[in-house]
Amino acid sequence: xxxxxxxxxxxxxxxxxxxxxxxxxxxxxxxxxxxxxxxxxxxxxxxxxxxxxxxxxxxxxxxxxxxxxxxxxxxxxxxxxxxxxxxxxxxxxxxxxxxxxxxxxxxxxxxxxxxx
Numbered sequence: 001x002x003x004x005x006x007x008x009x010x011x012x013x014x015x016x017x018x019x020x021x022x023x024x025x026x027x028x029x030x031x032x033x034x035x036x037x038x039x040x041x042x043x044x045x046x047x048x049x050x051x052x053x054x055x056x057x058x059x060x061x062x063x064x065x066x067x068x069x070x071x072x073x074x075x076x077x078x079x080x081x082x083x084x085x086x087x088x089x090x091x092x093x094x095x096x097x098x099x100x101x102x103x104x105x106x107x108x109x110x111x112x113x114x115x116x
Contacts, residue, residue, distance in 0.1 A: 002026040002105045004096045009110030012086055016114070020081040022096030022107055029077040030054075033099050036070060036081045038092035038112075045095070049081060064090070086114045 008020040020036065030053055039045040049070035051058045058070050069082040079096060091114050096107040 002098070004098060004105055004107035006094065006096050006107045006110040009094060009112045011113045011115065013116050014086060014088060014114055016086050017082070017084045018086065018112060020083065020094055020096075020110060020112070022079045022081075024077045024079070024096075024098060027098060027105070029098075030074040031100055034070075034072055034079040035097040035099065036079075037095045037097055038090075039095070039109075040092040043092075048094070051079065083112070086112075088114045090114050 003025045005023045006020060008018060010018060012018050033050060033053060035050040036048040037045050038048050047061060048064055049058065049060045049068055051070045051072050055072045060068060067083065067085045072079045091112060093109040093111050095109045098105045
């Protein structure tokens, strides 16, 4: 079955960095658009970053542009979210998403807390 397993979350001080990783299995990874979403308590889940199947195009939420970078390795079935200059408002559960025209899958999430 399809599995998306996120890792790399944790507690970090404002201004710090974290690197989230999502390992995918059970699917043809290169045929899926890969995204990171996040959800803070009381808020709706929001799109953070997306990368195309081949990794040749990316897009970001305005709130993270210039601070976060999404990348993928189709040989290793992984997608990475490098998060720099973290702010307290980045605190949320972060989810990996794999999507194509006819289906989509979610990981279980990893918690990111930015606090001094």
